[in-house]
Amino acid sequence: MSKVFFSNSGAEANECAIKAARKYAAAEKGEDYYTVITLKNSFHGRTLTTLAATGQEHYHELFKPLTPGFVSVEAGNFEELVKTAEECKAAAVMMECVQGEGGVVPIGEEYAKKVEAYCKENNIVLIIDEVQTGNGRSGKLYSYMNYGINPDAVSTAKGLAGGLPLGATLLGEKLKDVFAHGDHGSTFGGNPVCCAAAVSVLSRIDDKLLDEVKAKAEYIHKELSGSEGIEDISGMGLMIGIKTAKPAGEVVKTCMENGVLCLTAKDRVRLLPALNIDFDLLKKAVDVIKKAAAN
Ligand SMILES: Cc1ncc(COP(=O)(O)O)c(C=O)c1O
Secondary structure (H helix, E strand, C coil), X not given: CCEEEEECCHHHHHHHHHHHHHHHHHHHHCCCCCEEEEEECCCCCCCHHHHHHCECHHHHHHHCCCCCCEEEECCCXXXXXXXXXXXXXXXXXXXXXEECCCCCEECCHHHHHHHHHHHHHCCCEEEEECCCCCCCCCCCCCCXXXXXXXXXXXXXCHHHHCCCCCEEEEECCCCCCCCCCCCCCCCCCCCHHHHHHHHHHHHHCCHHHHHHHHHHHHHXXXXXXXXXXXXXXXEECCEEEEEECCCHHHHHHHXXXXXXXXXXXXXXEEECCCCCCCHHHHHHHHHHHHHHHCC
């Protein structure tokens, strides 16, 4: 990654990546190359443009018309993506490596690599949304590193400044010079307070912390697999989705009543613990989750 633009949220980080891709594609291929392909079940934010990018109809319903130029395809169906890219004159493909709001579903290395190779061959911009998966959560600095791919743009936010509002759009070689002065900007983006928090967070995401993230994830998987009322566990690193026999909402409620904050993602219980949670606390939390899921 060669350059970074700082904003205030994940949605804004995605808006910047989309603008960069559209400007690049229009200059390289012509103004009718503006469509961004995203995946069904994705989540990219709540502004009108990032809602359009979000491949879940129920988020769109009350807010139409949305920004045009977005189409979503089934995750994992590479042939559909290629056909759509040809038909719609794609400017970019934008996706999460693990669909967070979509049920904590990893898209898989094979599919990610195929999409990357196709984008490279056809000069289509590849944007990876690391808003939820980034900053060490996956066990690597960014989740795409687990798949060995090289995107042209990466958006991130959430944990980046440890709870203060900061979004970042990282632009690689292809896009680094795409914006001219005045093409993009933000009053509060890159403010010193939030950036100081990000410097502190990033200085702590070292190999030791990432190894701990992997060890904690392994512990959660080992403890919960086969436990009463738990049917399946998905995710990557400390981003974990649990399919429970009981409705996920019920399990989340019981967890909260017993001091563990978690949330749902589709029909799963979603865990996004602090990466530096200590093991004693993690063990207590896992016990609460086990009891909440059991009948
Ligand atoms: C993958 C992904 N992208 C984008 C967003 C939007 O981020 P923000 O709420 O900071 O605008 C989210 C928020 O949940 C997200 O999970």
